[in-house]
Amino acid sequence: MNDQSDLLKSLRIDNDERGTAKAARGLGPKQQLLAAATITALAIAGTAAFMGTGSEEAPQATTPASSSTNGSNSAAATEPVAAPAAPSAEPARAVTPAGETVLSASGYITARRMATVAAEITGLLTDVLVEEGMTVEQGTVLAKLDSAIATVDVDRARAQLKAATSRIATVEVNLAEAERVLNRVSKLNIQDFSSEAALTRAKADVDSLKAELVTARADREVAAITVRAAEEQLDNHTVRAPFSGVVTDKNAQPGEMVSPISAGGGFTRTGICTIVDMGSLEIEVDVNEAYINRVSTGQKVTATLDAYPDWDIPAHVVAIIPTANRERATVRVRIGIDTEDARILPEMGVKVAFLKA
Structure with a gap:
């Protein structure tokens, strides 16, 4: 077993x-x-x-x-399998450290002071003294118009002023003589050696010459004003820079007609050249209105030109334009550039990054 x-x-x-x-x-x-x-x-x-x-x-x-x-x-x-921890009741919030980007946008370099300079009168352009890229100071002569007729008008006005001044001197001499006659006739009339008619006539001559002197002085004022007007008109034939800047466009050549208003024929120029104040350059960007709450005045900005993508330019928000574009749903923002550099040119494309304070 x-x-x-x-x-x-x-x-x-x-x-x-x-x-x-x-x-x-x-x-x-x-x-x-x-x-x-x-x-x-x-x-x-x-x-x-x-x-x-x-x-x-x-x-x-x-x-x-x-x-x-x-x-x-x-x-x-x-024994039960370990279960994952239950999620928190509050959603997680992304915290952006100071100095990091909260919003990005793109725009262009613009100039706050830019002018297309034109003559104040219509005339024939005789000289253009600037070229593109030239730096000019305020008051620099940019161009000249034919001023032959204006010069003649100034000479005529000055001659009229001299004539008015001479007439005043003549009237003053006649008035002094008339006053001496009146004084003598008055003494004779007191002694009954002169008639009342002679005395009245002497007084009338004095009064007439006094009135003539007033008119002569007024004529001299008119002549002086005419001279100033003629000189101003002559000065209008010289075109000067309204402010300091750089010439970016030359729009007219000697021999062309220029005018402050546009002519229908198309043969008359309205602008002679364009001047840009490089010290007034700033950035303009359009920000979607849904994100405009991330932008504030004085906020630090880093700008990068499309032409120099490796160059970070310090900037800051100057102003938020208080109106929105209905069609594009954007708000325009002005950004000031904290540095001046010859590489920054008007109408350049630029990208900006708004930084957290």
């Missing part, structure tokens, strides 16, 4: 897998249910571990290791 038992044990050891299957089939209903639950729990834990290692964003699930071989099945079935 013992030999048969030993033989059965040896067979169970050599065929472990088959014996295990037979042993499983020999389990009772409760033991089979426990084994099925153990296998299911192990499958779930393995799947969760595989998914956790395959995705970086998803939280990794962990299963506790069994403390002993005999109790591994029950531990895996009864």
Whole structure:
């Protein structure tokens, strides 16, 4: 009997897998249910571990290791898998450190002082004394118009002024003589050596000459005003720079007719040249009205020219134009440039970054 038992044990050891299957089939209903639950729990834990290692964003699930071989099945079935932490009730807010960009936009370099200089009168252009790129100071002569007739008018006005001045001198001499006659006639009339008619006539001569003197002085004032007007008209034939700057365009040549107003024929120039004050350059950008709340007056800005993308230009917000463009839904922003450089030119494209205070 013992030999048969030993033989059965040896067979169970050599065929472990088959014996295990037979042993499983020999389990009772409760033991089979426990084994099925153990296998299911192990499958779930393995799947969760595989998914956790395959995705970086998803939280990794962990299963506790069994403390002993005999109790591994029950531990895996009864201990829960660690769950990810519940999200916070408040949404996360992005914090922009000071000095970092809060908004980007693009625009152009513009000049606050730019003028197309024209003559105040219509005339023939005789000289143009500037070229593109020249730097001019305020009052510099830019061009000259034919002033022959204006010069004659000035000479005539000055001659009339001299005549008016001479007439005043003549009247003053006559008035002095008339006053002496009146004084002598008055003395004779007191002594009854002169008639009342002679006295009246002498007084009338004095009064008449006084009135003539007033008229002569007024005529001299008119002549002086005429001289100033003629000189002003002559000066209008010389075109000068209204402010200091750089000539960017030359629009007329000697021999052309120029006029302050546009002519219908198309042969008359209205502008002689264009001057830009390089010290008044600034940046204009259009900001979407949905983001205008990120911009404030005085805010620091970093500008980058399209022509020099590696050059950061310090700037600041000068003003936010208090009106929006209905069609484009944008608000214009003026940005002052904190440095002057010859590389910054009008109408250049520029990109700006508004910085957090």
